[in-house]
Amino acid sequence: MTFTAEQKRLAAQEAYNGGLAHCPARQLLETISSKWVTLVMLALADGPQRHSELRRQIPGASQKMLTSTLRALERDGLVSRLVTVSVPVRTDYELTPRGHSLLGVLIGLKDWAEENMDGVAHARMEYDRHRLEFGE
Amino acid sequence: MTFTAEQKRLAAQEAYNGGLAHCPARQLLETISSKWVTLVMLALADGPQRHSELRRQIPGASQKMLTSTLRALERDGLVSRLVTVSVPVRTDYELTPRGHSLLGVLIGLKDWAEENMDGVAHARMEYDRHRLEFGE
DNA sequence: CTGTATCCTCTAAGATACTG
DNA sequence: CAGTATCTTAGAGGATACAG
Numbered sequence: 001m002t003f004t005a006e007q008k009r010l011a012a013q014e015a016y017n018g019g020l021a022h023c024p025a026r027q028l029l030e031t032i033s034s035k036w037v038t039l040v041m042l043a044l045a046d047g048p049q050r051h052s053e054l055r056r057q058i059p060g061a062s063q064k065m066l067t068s069t070l071r072a073l074e075r076d077g078l079v080s081r082l083v084t085v086s087v088p089v090r091t092d093y094e095l096t097p098r099g100h101s102l103l104g105v106l107i108g109l110k111d112w113a114e115e116n117m118d119g120v121a122h123a124r125m126e127y128d129r130h131r132l133e134f135g136e
Numbered sequence: 137m138t139f140t141a142e143q144k145r146l147a148a149q150e151a152y153n154g155g156l157a158h159c160p161a162r163q164l165l166e167t168i169s170s171k172w173v174t175l176v177m178l179a180l181a182d183g184p185q186r187h188s189e190l191r192r193q194i195p196g197a198s199q200k201m202l203t204s205t206l207r208a209l210e211r212d213g214l215v216s217r218l219v220t221v222s223v224p225v226r227t228d229y230e231l232t233p234r235g236h237s238l239l240g241v242l243i244g245l246k247d248w249a250e251e252n253m254d255g256v257a258h259a260r261m262e263y264d265r266h267r268l269e270f271g272e
Numbered sequence: 273c274t275g276t277a278t279c280c281t282c283t284a285a286g287a288t289a290c291t292g
Numbered sequence: 293c294a295g296t297a298t299c300t301t302a303g304a305g306g307a308t309a310c311a312g
Contacts, residue, residue, distance in 0.1 A: 016196040024253035025174065025246040031256075033169030035305070038161065051274055060156060062306055067275060077259030088273040089312085098252060098259075105248045110161040112241045117160035119234060120167075123213030171285070187294055198286055203295060224293040225292085 031076060032106065036061050036069040041095065041103050044079065048094040078102055167212060168242065172197050172205040177231065177239050180215065184230040214238055 020026055032038060036058065043049060043057045055066060070093055073079035078099035084090040095103060156162055168174060172194065179185060179193045191202060206229055209215035214235035220226040231239065 016194075020196060024249035025242075027253055027256075028245060028249035029169050029174065033165050038165065063275080064277095064307085065305065068305095075260050075263040076256045077263075078256075083274090089275090091274060098255060101252065102248065105245060106161075108244055109164060109241060112238065113160035113164035116234060116237065117163055120163075120212045120214075123234075124211050127211040127213075199295080200287085200297095201285065204285095219294090225295090227294060 031072070032102075034069060034072065036065055037073060038106055040066070040069055040073065041078070041099065041106060044093060044095045044099070045103055048082075048092045051091045051093070054093065073099070167208070168238075170205060170208065172201055173209060174242055176202070176205055176209065177214070177235065177242060180229060180231045180235070181239055184218075184228045187227045187229070190229065209235070 039058050039061070040054065043054055049057070051066070051070075054070075055061070055063065058066065061069075070079060070081070074081050074093075077096055080094050080096050082092045082094070084092070175194050175197070176190065179190055185193070187202070187206075190206075191197070191199065194202065197205075206215060206217070210217050210229075213232055216230050216232050218228045218230070220228070
């Protein structure tokens, strides 16, 4: 059996994407680029917080999103969840050691961003201005 | 004129999200979490590359995606584009100084990922296993 | 208080075909 | 070779209502 060039290309793409899915860096990016993870982790930086406290600190997150990002972080072993059975229920979230370690990396990201994103914004404006001026 | 609690909450959310949009760290995350930017930047780490060379190095990216991530990176001043008018046309892409600087941060991310994502994967399996065992 | 279950929207990413 | 123009689709994110 032989293959067309197209088939070979598609096979290569598939293999490549399959590999990508298992690339640790890609996985990490997928985790931290979820809209609320960084904010949640930052909110937990200073110690445990209850669900309701997190809601107050991150008013932009819907309840569903807050719960689901907390679940994802728990599943990844970055946050631990402690439920106190009472009426009403009380739930505390806390960074695990690995979570703290990741937080360090995130802060590095934040620092770079705060130093450089102004420049990026400026570059964007320049780029857009030229596009307008010289048509295209 | 008065406002309901609901209106106040929505206003707060809107203000918060508006603020988020201007948060440098969030913007950076949005940039680098675009599926192909890290791969493109890594491919450019060792020096300039032509469009076709990039395609070969990153076979998973469709032409459209490759072009559009390159455009985005150029707009942000992270990559520069040099077109040589000839037949056929030749285009070279290269990291700018700011691009190199960002690359450093990305490598930090990669290092953390390579050290920790195994642990994360393990945590995920444990989590899922418990979920299956104890129902819920 | 903490969380689940639906339903809906919007957009990043991909497939495909075409142009200078 | 490099790039643009459409069309489609999968899934992240959100609004709302309900439940233990």
